[in-house]
Amino acid sequence: MKKTVLKTALFAVLMFGFAFALIPLYNTFCEITGLNGKTSGQVEASLVKNQVIDENRKVIVQFDSSVNSELNWEFRPTEFEMEVIPGKFYHTEFYAKNLSSKDITGQATYSVTPAKASLYFNKTECFCFTKQTLKAHEEVKMPVTFIVDTKLANDVKIMTLSYTFFKLES
Amino acid sequence: MSHAETHSHDHDHDHKPKGFVKRWLMTTNHKDIGTLYLIFSLIMFIFGGALAMIIRLELFQPGLQFVQPDFFNQLTTMHALIMVFGAVMPAFVGFANWMIPIMIGAPDMALPRMNNWSFWILPFAFTMLASTFFMDGGAPAAGWTLYPPLVLQGGHNLAFAVFAIHMLGISSIMGAINVIATIMNMRAPNMGYLKMPLFVWTWLITAFLLIAVMPVFAGAVTMLLTDHYFGTSFFNAAGGGDPVLFQHIFWFFGHPEVYIMILPSFGIISEIIPTFARKPLFGYVSMVYATAGIAFLSFIVWAHHMFSVGMPLGGELFFMYATFLISIPTGVKVFNWVSTMWKGSMTFETPMLFAVAFIILFTIGGFSGLMLAIAPADFQYHDTYFVVAHFHYVLVTGAVFAIIGGVYYWIPKWTGNMYSERLGKIHFWWSVISVNVLFFPQHFLGLAGMPRRIPDYSVQFANWNMWSSIGGFAFGLAQIFFCIIVWRTIKGKGTSKATDRVWEGAKGLEWFIPSPAPHHTFQDGAPVNDEHLAHVSSH
Numbered sequence: 001m002k003k004t005v006l007k008t009a010l011f012a013v014l015m016f017g018f019a020f021a022l023i024p025l026y027n028t029f030c031e032i033t034g035l036n037g038k039t040s041g042q043v044e045a046s047l048v049k050n051q052v053i054d055e056n057r058k059v060i061v062q063f064d065s066s067v068n069s070e071l072n073w074e075f076r077p078t079e080f081e082m083e084v085i086p087g088k089f090y091h092t093e094f095y096a097k098n099l100s101s102k103d104i105t106g107q108a109t110y111s112v113t114p115a116k117a118s119l120y121f122n123k124t125e126c127f128c129f130t131k132q133t134l135k136a137h138e139e140v141k142m143p144v145t146f147i148v149d150t151k152l153a154n155d156v157k158i159m160t161l162s163y164t165f166f167k168l169e170s
Numbered sequence: 171m172s173h174a175e176t177h178s179h180d181h182d183h184d185h186k187p188k189g190f191v192k193r194w195l196m197t198t199n200h201k202d203i204g205t206l207y208l209i210f211s212l213i214m215f216i217f218g219g220a221l222a223m224i225i226r227l228e229l230f231q232p233g234l235q236f237v238q239p240d241f242f243n244q245l246t247t248m249h250a251l252i253m254v255f256g257a258v259m260p261a262f263v264g265f266a267n268w269m270i271p272i273m274i275g276a277p278d279m280a281l282p283r284m285n286n287w288s289f290w291i292l293p294f295a296f297t298m299l300a301s302t303f304f305m306d307g308g309a310p311a312a313g314w315t316l317y318p319p320l321v322l323q324g325g326h327n328l329a330f331a332v333f334a335i336h337m338l339g340i341s342s343i344m345g346a347i348n349v350i351a352t353i354m355n356m357r358a359p360n361m362g363y364l365k366m367p368l369f370v371w372t373w374l375i376t377a378f379l380l381i382a383v384m385p386v387f388a389g390a391v392t393m394l395l396t397d398h399y400f401g402t403s404f405f406n407a408a409g410g411g412d413p414v415l416f417q418h419i420f421w422f423f424g425h426p427e428v429y430i431m432i433l434p435s436f437g438i439i440s441e442i443i444p445t446f447a448r449k450p451l452f453g454y455v456s457m458v459y460a461t462a463g464i465a466f467l468s469f470i471v472w473a474h475h476m477f478s479v480g481m482p483l484g485g486e487l488f489f490m491y492a493t494f495l496i497s498i499p500t501g502v503k504v505f506n507w508v509s510t511m512w513k514g515s516m517t518f519e520t521p522m523l524f525a526v527a528f529i530i531l532f533t534i535g536g537f538s539g540l541m542l543a544i545a546p547a548d549f550q551y552h553d554t555y556f557v558v559a560h561f562h563y564v565l566v567t568g569a570v571f572a573i574i575g576g577v578y579y580w581i582p583k584w585t586g587n588m589y590s591e592r593l594g595k596i597h598f599w600w601s602v603i604s605v606n607v608l609f610f611p612q613h614f615l616g617l618a619g620m621p622r623r624i625p626d627y628s629v630q631f632a633n634w635n636m637w638s639s640i641g642g643f644a645f646g647l648a649q650i651f652f653c654i655i656v657w658r659t660i661k662g663k664g665t666s667k668a669t670d671r672v673w674e675g676a677k678g679l680e681w682f683i684p685s686p687a688p689h690h691t692f693q694d695g696a697p698v699n700d701e702h703l704a705h706v707s708s709h
Contacts (some may be wrong), residue, residue, distance in 0.1 A: 005280075009347060011381055017391055022418070
């Protein structure tokens with residue numbers, strides 16, 4: 001009897017821990033599979049260059065932006081789509097402006113759709129990797145450098161990179 | 171037939187503690203604690219039902235007549251929380267406390283003091299939860315699923331709801347440990363696992379589900395709490411978290427939770443049907459395996475609640491097919507109940523009426539569940555009244571009908587008095603007609619596109635909403651009538667004394683002790699003969 005009680009009580013405690021363990025499990029799972037549009041973080045340029053490039057293959061990359069309602073910024077892509085060749089580096093910029101009269105720090109989150117393309121969208125440089133502080137009424141151009149992996153499935157013709165800017169609590 | 175061989179009638183009138191405090195507050199007796207759970211559940215059922223009446227009153231006509239949208243959202247949220255955690259779950263724990271020790275020939279539950287604690291946590295938890303109605307900002311209003319970010323934008327009611335859920339979780343987990351310890355260690359000699367009544371089996375499996383998922387729910391709401399008060403970002407996208415993750419964790423708990431509310435019903439129905447069909451349960455062993463199968467599958471189907479959040483096709487397909495699989499063990503059960511009745515010498519006393527209605531109406535709820543499980547179709551049904559109709563068919567005409575049927579079935583054993591069969595039949599027909607008027611039109615409303623959780627709606631939904639409300643008021647009134655019947659039975663008004671056997675075709679140890687059941691039973695062990703048992707496997 002004591003054994004039954006101890007075992008079941010231990011099981012309950014473990015399941016409480018399991019709820020918290022689900023957070024890293026879920027994130028790891030999404031990163032490995034690319035579900036939820038999660039791309040990996042910053043990619044070293046040296047790791048993704050020197051791919052065999054098919055100059056005839058074209059993929060359209062669209063840029064999308066939104067700003068959380070807590071953050072009084074303007075934020076938009078400077079070009080809305082690009083035609084890219086997988087295996088080559090490309091550079092684009094996003095425009096951001098602090099509309100308020102206070103210095104504000106923000107952080108962008110990103111995702112890629114379709115989900116199966118997200119594993120092959122590599123950013124070597126992005127404003128989204130660090131927090132960004134804009135002084136009152138300051139406007140800036142924020143750079144992104146990326147390369148689409150040649151291993152991207154052939155049926156993907158269009159992919160969308162989407163950013164949402166959030167206010168960081170100070 | 172005689173109860174002489176049970177030795178327990180000697181203790182009939184002694185050993186009951188004197189005085190209200192000692193008898194009820196400090197009780198460690200499984201029957202008294204079972205009674206407390208059942209009474210508490212009935213009070214919560216009426217409370218949660220009263221909230222539903224206000225909801226139906228507001229929805230009687232389009233436009234805002236009686237309540238403001240914010241209060242309406244509090245009503246739907248609290249109605250669900252109270253019915254799930256306050257009415258249905260405690261009712262089943264009440265049945266478990268009363269019946270499991272008797273059914274397996276044990277003198278009491280394994281951990282009687284913990285049992286007392288399990289119960290007495292509940293009134294405090296619900297007082298805390300209900301007190302939010304009187305606070306600034308009111309009660310939780312983000313739906314019982316407590317999805318962030320909406321739930322994090324409410325007031326401090328979140329903290330009260332979270333702590334109430336922690337207390338309920340502790341209560342449920344202790345209750346479940348108690349049930350497992352009792353069943354695994356305290357069965358009478360000769361009561362092998364495959365001789366146990368099906369109610370005991372379903373509860374054993376339910377108890378494992380409870381231990382597996384209540385802590386996960388506790389963890390999820392703890393993360394909500396720290397997100398709200400301590401600056402963590404588990405579900406906060408600005409801090410790198412993900413609100414959809416909450417839905418995954420919630421439904422990892424939530425789907426087993428809905429089986430926690432239905433498996434004990436299956437147990438009760440499996441006791442009632444053989445008694446009034448006067449045949450042993452058809453396919454006893456397959457019933458046990460089907461229950462275990464349903465419990466296992468409940469862990470791998472959770473995302474069918476969130477088809478529309480944006481999942482990859484592979485995920486949609488996996489959760490769709492896994493959900494379809496559940497209909498196989500459930501179909502086995504329905505088939506076995508019908509086969510038990512097939513060529514039986516059936517009579518239709520009130521418990522049997524509720525059991526037969528359960529089989530038909532629960533199956534309707536199961537079919538609408540299958541419709542919802544079809545991922546492409548779910549994009550239309552999602553968050554409409556079709557969902558509301560579906561889960562009320564499985565929870566009201568499913569779980570609640572099983573509970574009511576179980577009360578009629580065992581109340582003569584509990585009180586020593588037969589309920590009035592005439593009033594019981596009136597209650598049944600009143601309930602079964604009104605509940606269909608209440609919920610069936612909601613299928614049409616949902617298919618026509620009426621969203622759930624709204625206080626106002628377009629005029630094209632007016633007619634069916636009016637019918638639904640009329641059915642709702644009638645069904646609510648019928649349950650007040652049920653309370654009167656229970657009260658009259660306890661007091662012995664207009665009733666006859668119950669015999670020990672109570673029902674002509676009844677089998678199982680509970681029918682071989684006196685009625686009312688003595689305060690202590692099987693103190694000196696229970697002699698179990700196979701012919702006393704309803705379900706003895708052939709090997």
